Amino acid sequence: MAIANTTARAQGFSPVERPWEQPWYAASGTDIGVFGWIMLIHATALVGLVMYPIPGWPVFLGALALAFIGGLGTTVAYHRAIAHRSVTLNPWARGVLTFVAMFNGSGAPASWASRHRQHHAQADTADDVSSPIFGGFWWAHLRWLWQTGPSPMDHYGRDLKAPSYIVWRYFQIPILTLSYLGPLYFGFAAFFWLGAIRLCFALHAQCFVNSVCHTEPGIVPGEDSSRNVRWLGLMHLMQGENWHRNHHSRPGWARLGWNWRQPDIGYLTILALEKLGLAYDVRDGRPHANPSGRDSLDTGRDADALEPAA
Ligand SMILES: [Zn+2]
């Protein structure tokens, strides 16, 4: 019961329920749209794989390019810059990266980042929103996306209530509509591959970080379950998110791959943006000037103290 009560406190669930004990299809009231969206893209992707199993190089490479650009939006802007503040982005660069992350199905930045801070702050406890130890593999991989209720903005995202973050919520449906339907302009093979199949691929690449990168055999609740998963680097197109144990060890670092054998294109992108003057205050172990005067967020436990930011 202690577990149920802590979960209820953090996420607003009934004290007598643990959300992972509900049927998989029982979406929370605020997440019905998420559930419907995930079902829609999977159904469409399945039809597409049957009808156009081999789409041709132009369409295939186009889908891969969209997934790559969107993945950079998520790892550089959502994860490293917004959730952890391990790098500060020029507002225009942050805006472009936020758009491509949303186009790739990552949701609005404030909800993504507040959920992610909660994950770090409560990792491997019952309050971890996506713990496979408590909820099992499918809970950690997908179900939490539609069964946990509202994002914990008051606790983990007070600084993200600024208009520059919140405004993106209102663009969510138009951007997803464009992402899903827009490729139809290039024909049916493009509709399926640049749309739903690419969106499913991007979704599961992210979901594997929550599931596989926290599935360590023999781990008991409370122990660090995070791990680096080399094969997942392929699915993340070498952008670095698969080095998840590194990341849990140094959550406030903008660098996830720590040596040349751990590719991290997300970090290289940040270095390139830094050279262009579009990123600064990069926290990666190097001395930095800290012109913003802000600290990076190691775990999200400090989120209470954050003031709204522009
Ligand atoms: Zn994690």
Ligand SMILES: [Zn+2]
């Ligand atoms: Zn993180």
